[in-house]
Each structure stands twice: as C-alpha cells, then as structure tokens.
Amino acid sequence: MDWSKTKTIFIIVFSILNVLLCFLYLNRNAKIENLEVTGKTSMEDVLKQEHITYKLPPFVDKEASFVSADVVDFNKESLKDLKGQKTSIMSDNLLRSTITDKITLEEAKKDDFKSFLSQYVLNGTEYVLWEVAEEQKKAFFFQQFEGRPIYYSPSAMLEITWDDDEKIQYYEQRMLNNFANFNKKDLLSPLEIIGSLASRGLLKQNSEVTNVKMGYSTLVRLTETQVFAPTWDVQVELENGEKEHHFLSANEGKVIEFQLEEETEETEEQSE
Template structure:
C-alpha cells in the first residue's frame, strides 16, 4: 500500500469536510429564514392548506456519521457461476452478467422473490437491499447497505427479467473498505426536512409522504475514494397516483440532485434481444 498517497487523500478529504462543517450553521440559519417568515402562516398551516399529508415519521434518529469507502473493481475470478457470462464495463467498476440459461423467479409479484434471487445468484448479494421494482419495465433495483441504511446510487444492482418471469441479466457496482468516521453529526429531524422540501418547491399540493428513510449519498468523490453523507430519502405519492423520491442532506438540509443512471431499462438498452 502507498501509505503516503493514502494519507494525502484522507488529509484532503478531512480538509473538505472541515470547510463544509464551517459553513453548516450559516446555511442552516439561512434555511430557517426561508422556512419561517414572521407574519406569515406557519409551514404546518401551509402544508394543511395544500393538503400535503404524512403519516408517522422516524423519531429516534438523532445523529449519524460520515462514511468513507472505495469503489470496487471487478475481476472475472469473482464470477464463478458457469451459467453467467461476465463482462466488465467502465474501467472494471461495473459488471454485467448475462445468464446463459435464464433463472426463474419464484413469484414475480412477491418482493421477497427478488431478494431470494440476489442472495442465491449475485456475488456479495447479502450486502444489497431491494429499493424499487418496476414491473412494467421488468427491472428491480437494489442498493448496498450498512446497518440497514442504503447507499443511494452507490453500490447498485439492477436485475432484468423477461416475459416468462426469468432473470436474463444483471448489472452491478459495489463499494468496499467502508468505514464510519468517529465524529457523530446531528441529524435534522424529518419534519424539518419536509418543511425544507415544501419551502424549496418540490412537494406538490395533494401529495402524501409515504415513507422517510435515512441512508447515504456521495458528498465527495475522489477517483476511487468517496465520502458519503447521511441522507434522508423521502418517498411521495402524487395526486395522479405516481410516485417520486427526494433526497435531502440530513446534516446540512440541502436538497440533493442525485444523478441517477439515466440508461433506460428496456431490453434493447440492456443489449438483450
């Protein structure tokens, strides 16, 4: 290991974090001014006026730490299943595996079937948790997790099945050398996150917040090394029945524009006829 290089990377990472934390309280103060304006209705009243509702919110998360991790580089030796044709992409940081003989899902309408498939057929499958299923496009998305908290769009697994309910392929990225920093940061309460989303405009009238979960998203990306920040995921049901997800930095309170892989999930884009 090149210790001097590793030490320099971490010094740079901590410098960035110190600058970030230095401005944290000023940013929170500015956010608070945006949310509550003297003489105007409270956020609670405005949410009620716009019929924006929510159920029970997490109330037992007061602190969390930043996390450092490294982007995993795949090798062919990791894919020992002879039924899988392995192809590395993106400088070996993404792996694609096509099943020579498609694998039948137990029950495509049961979410647990997808988790069972991953545990049985994907390398390090136990480190992933199911995030979302698009049954119309026949795609299921998993994210890596630590302590039951997901790494949003870091360490992802996307599986594709055919009209016979058989998995034909999957794409995988992974992070490893995951370490929590010692310092604990105060986590902004869920209700304040909802207020921030409302003040900034994403929440639409007649919407319902169906779930809030704490996970992690990328704050700093340095080649292979990444720093991840605690992040609230807010799941929202829209008036037309559609669904959206928003992500908010749980330490600073800023809405995060996570750059999802925009690759469509149709068979042609997956290279499968």
C-alpha cells in the same frame, strides 16, 4: 475625594448593570424560544393549509456519520463460487453476468428478488430493491451500508434485466467495500425536512408523506474511494396515486437532485 463613597457608588452601578444585562439575556432567550415555537407551529400550519398529511417515523437516531468506501475491482478469483451463470468483467469495477439457469421474473420478484440476490449475486444480501421498471424490463438495486441504502451511486448499483418472455437474462453490478464511519453530526428531524420541502413549494397539495428514511448520497467521488453524506429520502404519494421521492441533506436540508453518470465499458475478460 471620598474613595469609600466612590467605591460604593461603583459597586451599586455595576450591580444595577448586571441585573439589567441578566434581564436582557433572559428576555432574549424567551424571544428565541417563542420564535422556535412559532416557527414549528407555522411549519405545521403550512402543511395543513396545503392539505399535506404525513406519517413520520420516530426520530430516534439524532446523529449520523459520514461514510467512506472503496470501489471494488472484480477479479476471477472472487467470482469462482458463483453458479448458474457466466460472468464477464467488463472493466475492473463493472461485472456483467449472464444467467444460464432458467429463472422467471415472477419467481424472482416474489420476495423482492432477495432469494435471487442471495443465490446468484456476489454479496447480494447487501443490495435492496429500489425500482422495477416494467417498460425497460429492468430492476434497479442500491447497495446498503448498515441497513441504509446508498442512493443512485453508480459505484454501488445493481441492474437485473429480463427478456420478452420474462426470463432473467443478466445482471450488471458495481460494488463498494471497506466502509468506514467518520465525522458524526446532528440531523434535521423528519418534520423539519418535510417543512423545508413544503416552504419551498416542492410538496404538492393534497399529497401524503408516507415515509422519511435515512440513507446516503455521494459527497465526493474519486477513482478508488467514495465519500457519502447522510441523506433523508422523503417518500410522497400524490392525490392521483403517483409516488415521488425527494432527497435532502440530513445535516443541512439542501435538496439533492441525482444524475447517474454513464460509465464506459472498457476491457472485457471472461471467467466462468
């Protein structure tokens, strides 16, 4: 057997095979890129067909971390500097404070309650207004971490209540501290998020996506420690002027439905 010729034949065969594999690889990548472009185009086409318009913020921060935090147990010492109110610790992590100063709803609302929060609430600047429920005579606030709200966490909410004369009566507060970032991951873009909602039929025809904001939602809730995942809040205005919020996991695009858990009031302590 002529091994020299056999060796030459093997080299030629393997060279042809390498060229073929390289061709298949490049052809596969080209198909994937075409699919991605087609998918993006289809996503935008779906939105157009449903007459859904959108205003999206720049997609700058393309990664976000998960966050852990500890539940705050209130104590008399931490409340000693609060003025114009009478505080009651209903349970270790629930504070109820009756406002003794005369403050009207109109006065408190003029800057989205920011002055009220700063003056009367422990770490009040960490909270942001979420909703004013006129019928319930309540305003709801979410605690923020690094400027991003923690959506509907019972451990990070504040409620302000007023009476029939629109005089601020009291507030109830729960709070987190010792925040820490960990496990940074890539985010889905706002366009991918609203495309996911549209493909599921969750965006109504002739609606407008007015904003897509980043925040956090509860991933794990323990007695003393909470873990939160990056979450997109898709804000939508319907054709009739009503507004909706859709929440999705910022990493996976899963739809999140919030249910506030009722927490029982346990012991009551008085402090001034």
